[in-house]
Amino acid sequence: MTQTSARVRMSPDDRRAQLLELGVGLLATRNLDEVTIDLLAVEAGISRGLLYHYFGNKQEFHEAIVERAVDDLIEVTAPVDLPGMGERMLVSLDRYVGFVESNHRGYVSLRRAAFGGNPRMWELYDGARRALTDRIFDSAGPDGLAELGIADTVGVRLAVRAWAAYAEDAVLAWVDDPRGIARDDLLASLAGALVAVAGTAPPVR
């Protein structure tokens, strides 16, 4: 009874957020095409009609779930309050790898949809990558960048954006098959690669 009255008191926004959370959870072990309104209706124990009320149509439903998943990724990998830049980087990378591990199928299918030509999925995917890499510069600030030995130039920004593709490729390959590489060693190598490619970034003359 308590549960029911709690549900009744929940605002439409809260209810929608709760349904999205459920949808993102389904995405962990399913690809985007498998996370349908029908499935969510069963999982949430509510009618399809009500879900359409919240999400409009299938396309908007998928976009809303992916947007929420991307927000989760950006939030979970946010820089932590640790004194050393290296440690902060390792914590964020640890959480990124954890996110890919926990949401492997959904992550791969989002990437697929983004590269596959769905403009909104691309916008969400590319926006996440942009946010994750720009944040390295914004959160570190001049002192943090100096600590890492990273300059903030157009060439370094290009290299760091490309490093995100590097990290994603390496992490997806590692999650598929760790091939004897320890998790901590992977994290350290990703952080090392970031500093290394920043060091070899092209100059802007």
Place this chain on the structure above:
Amino acid sequence: MTQTSARVRMSPDDRRAQLLELGVGLLATRNLDEVTIDLLAVEAGISRGLLYHYFGNKQEFHEAIVERAVDDLIEVTAPVDLPGMGERMLVSLDRYVGFVESNHRGYVSLRRAAFGGNPRMWELYDGARRALTDRIFDSAGPDGLAELGIADTVGVRLAVRAWAAYAEDAVLAWVDDPRGIARDDLLASLAGALVAVAGTAPPVR
């Protein structure tokens, strides 16, 4: 008249190869969906029926064109006979960038089709990346790798495969908008990044 008799004497394999070359040429300024059998028929001045005879159906036609484009990429970037490993790398990278520049729309659309879930396109795309990066190890040999300061370990192979994603991302971004970065500086930075990420590759314990 000479042209006609030459065409008559051409073997079906040669004729097919010639048509594929024409198709790959069309891909330079068009995406994969725009390179249709109808278009190739017009460009080649032959009937659609004859093209279907050579290529079976639309899917096989696209696969044959992409396979040919991928073969071109692998061939054009093949290691040249230069004494220094660094120079050989720069020549291959120069040709890779040239290929992306000349075939930009086709390259992006192949990548899109590969990531978008077309298994054969993925096989071709991933096979090309595998060939291009494995070749670095095969062609360099132990001495060449030592010259670059690159070890041949599972961790370094993972890093070099991921570097291919890095290079592709950086080159596509640069072709879209060079942002003041000179071509030679881009090439040098890509070669430098390869050595740098090999140096920070995870150990296998």
